Amino acid sequence: MAADASAPTLATRLRRPSAVGALGGLFVLALLAWLAVNAERTPADFLEVFLIGITTGCVYALVALGYTLVYGILELINFAHGDVFMLGGMFSITYATHFFGLHTGQGVLIIPIVFATLLLAMISCGLINAAIEFVAYRPLRGKPRLAPLITAIGMSFVIQDVGLIWKGPNYITAPDVFPRSKVFSIGGVDYTWNKLIVVVITIPVLLGLLYLVQRTRQGKAMRATAQDMDASAMMGINVNRTISFTFLIAGGLAGAAGLLYSLYVTTVRYDQGFQLGLIAFTAAVLGGVGNLPGAVLGAILIGLIQAFNEGLNWHAPGSDWTQSIVFSILILILVFRPEGLLGERTPEGG
Amino acid sequence: MSTNGRTPILQLTDVHTYYGAIHALKGISLEVYEGEIVTLLGANGAGKSTTLRSINGLNRPRQGSIRFEGRDITTVAAHQIVKRGIAQSPEGRRLFPRMTVVENLEMGAFQRNDRPGIREDMDRVFELFPRLQERRDQKAGTMSGGEQQMCAIGRALMARPKLLLLDEPSLGLAPIFVERIFEIIHQINEQGTSILLVEQNALMALDAAHRGYVLETGHIVLADDAKALKTNEQVRKTYLGET
Numbered sequence: 197m198a199a200d201a202s203a204p205t206l207a208t209r210l211r212r213p214s215a216v217g218a219l220g221g222l223f224v225l226a227l228l229a230w231l232a233v234n235a236e237r238t239p240a241d242f243l244e245v246f247l248i249g250i251t252t253g254c255v256y257a258l259v260a261l262g263y264t265l266v267y268g269i270l271e272l273i274n275f276a277h278g279d280v281f282m283l284g285g286m287f288s289i290t291y292a293t294h295f296f297g298l299h300t301g302q303g304v305l306i307i308p309i310v311f312a313t314l315l316l317a318m319i320s321c322g323l324i325n326a327a328i329e330f331v332a333y334r335p336l337r338g339k340p341r342l343a344p345l346i347t348a349i350g351m352s353f354v355i356q357d358v359g360l361i362w363k364g365p366n367y368i369t370a371p372d373v374f375p376r377s378k379v380f381s382i383g384g385v386d387y388t389w390n391k392l393i394v395v396v397i398t399i400p401v402l403l404g405l406l407y408l409v410q411r412t413r414q415g416k417a418m419r420a421t422a423q424d425m426d427a428s429a430m431m432g433i434n435v436n437r438t439i440s441f442t443f444l445i446a447g448g449l450a451g452a453a454g455l456l457y458s459l460y461v462t463t464v465r466y467d468q469g470f471q472l473g474l475i476a477f478t479a480a481v482l483g484g485v486g487n488l489p490g491a492v493l494g495a496i497l498i499g500l501i502q503a504f505n506e507g508l509n510w511h512a513p514g515s516d517w518t519q520s521i522v523f524s525i526l527i528l529i530l531v532f533r534p535e536g537l538l539g540e541r542t543p544e545g546g
Numbered sequence: 547m548s549t550n551g552r553t554p555i556l557q558l559t560d561v562h563t564y565y566g567a568i569h570a571l572k573g574i575s576l577e578v579y580e581g582e583i584v585t586l587l588g589a590n591g592a593g594k595s596t597t598l599r600s601i602n603g604l605n606r607p608r609q610g611s612i613r614f615e616g617r618d619i620t621t622v623a624a625h626q627i628v629k630r631g632i633a634q635s636p637e638g639r640r641l642f643p644r645m646t647v648v649e650n651l652e653m654g655a656f657q658r659n660d661r662p663g664i665r666e667d668m669d670r671v672f673e674l675f676p677r678l679q680e681r682r683d684q685k686a687g688t689m690s691g692g693e694q695q696m697c698a699i700g701r702a703l704m705a706r707p708k709l710l711l712l713d714e715p716s717l718g719l720a721p722i723f724v725e726r727i728f729e730i731i732h733q734i735n736e737q738g739t740s741i742l743l744v745e746q747n748a749l750m751a752l753d754a755a756h757r758g759y760v761l762e763t764g765h766i767v768l769a770d771d772a773k774a775l776k777t778n779e780q781v782r783k784t785y786l787g788e789t
Contacts, residue, residue, distance in 0.1 A: 423643060427640035
């Protein structure tokens with residue numbers, strides 16, 4: 197009888213032909229039609245924009261996963277997370293240029309330098325994120341949910357100011373080391389190394405995370421704690437340590453995103469984390485907050501939407517509208533499908 | 547039922563526990579001896595669950611002491627209690643809803659490292675609850691209440707506890723499941739595990755238990771052999787529904 201609870205929910209969802217659903221379907225159809233017309237008129241541009249979207253989506257995915265991991269375990273929107281990502285960018289530039297002397301024209305030497313920087317940036321951001329939890333959120337455990345939320349906003353400002361004091365109010369630039377030569381061409385469009393490197397670094401990080409959460413003892417402890425904290429303690433799981441570990445991992449992902457962003461976009465400023473953080477948070481909500489594959493899917497979609505909006509020629513609203521579009525998506529999702537694209541309503545509300 | 551001369555496996559002495567600002571336990575003293583089933587009876591809010599939360603470390607007493615196998619565990623952290631040999635099937639079951647039955651059972655053995663022993667205990671749980679074996683790969687949150695209760699008890703057994711805390715194992719279950727659960731409780735006890743049982747269904751609990759305590763607003767008002775409690779007039783009136 198209770199063989200599969202997700203089946204009936206899906207069925208009821210499909211069987212409900214509401215006006216809202218019809219409108220939503222129409223909207224998606226219109227969007228696809230718009231994309232098809234663009235693809236037909238300027239196929240080369242379309243492909244190029246598509247590849248840019250995937251690349252930005254990868255950076256968003258790394259940040260979005262941090263939101264989703266922390267939300268999954270504490271039901272806290274860690275507003276400071278975007279700013280930890282910003283620090284990751286600053287760490288990356290500092291480590292790469294000051295420690296390792298990264299500059300353009302080094303040839304293959306950039307490979308070990310980028311990897312060493314990646315590692316250091318991930319460790320630095322992971323430790324900072326865990327420290328934030330320890331100092332700002334742990335003392336508020338068990339308090340009304342608004343308290344840690346406001347504290348998170350406060351921490352966001354604190355970290356922005358740290359960035360401001362450390363690197364000043366202007367953009368700092370990273371050496372433009374990722375080569376822009378082509379890897380391969382499809383339909384007359386070159387896929388360049390700098391985009392490929394972003395994807396090539398993102399994918400193993402994502403797979404590593406998946407392995408960690410699905411297969412390891414710590415990962416099991418994380419999943420259990422996210423589903424029921426008291427029951428986890430009864431099983432012998434050290435809940436506080438598991439939460440620290442989760443913040444460490446989330447911070448590490450933000451550090452990786454910071455490195456990729458700083459080397460791909462080549463500029464970093466103290467206030468960029470907040471905005472990118474909000475976009476990544478939207479991606480996490482779009483995919484279903486607390487759901488790891490959902491965060492990646494949501495991030496890729498948001499990356500594509502942004503790229504299509506800014507890069508296509510035929511009736512694209514343009515970059516002035518990107519923010520409005522992204523946050524309209526957030527509102528629509530929260531109103532009509534708060535569990536996100538891949539999220540599920542669990543019987544116990546878990 | 548002779549408890550004289552033996553040392554209790556679990557001993558609570560004058561335990562005071564607060565639930566937020568509420569003084570929930572006002573000096574509870576009780577014992578569980580090795581091999582016993584002891585039941586805690588009482589109305590909602592009498593302090594039964596708080597007693598269990600005091601023992602398992604989730605709600606630390608402000609005063610009094612809790613000793614397990616002769617060692618003080620009053621201030622031991624919740625996640626270390628299970629290693630000492632106390633496992634719990636909590637009220638409302640509290641399974642990990644998005645994990646499968648097997649994963650839930652594995653979580654019960656989280657602090658153990660002996661793979662062969664864990665396998666053995668998993669087989670033992672499946673022997674006690676054949677239904678769980680049929681549903682081994684199903685998400686725990688999608689099972690019926692009775693199946694979830696079986697899984698929760700099985701999960702607690704996976705810790706290979708010396709003392710099993712059962713909080714309302716029959717709550718919300720169909721009568722046929724209630725009887726089955728109590729049969730299982732009996733079996734688990736026969737295999738050598740001491741049990742502290744909190745139960746709304748006083749009749750079933752007193753049938754299963756060796757001894758019982760009656761809680762009222764944070765105090766123990768009665769303590770006796772289960773048989774004696776069953777015939778106690780006050781208990782019959784209040785908990786067994788006689789007029």
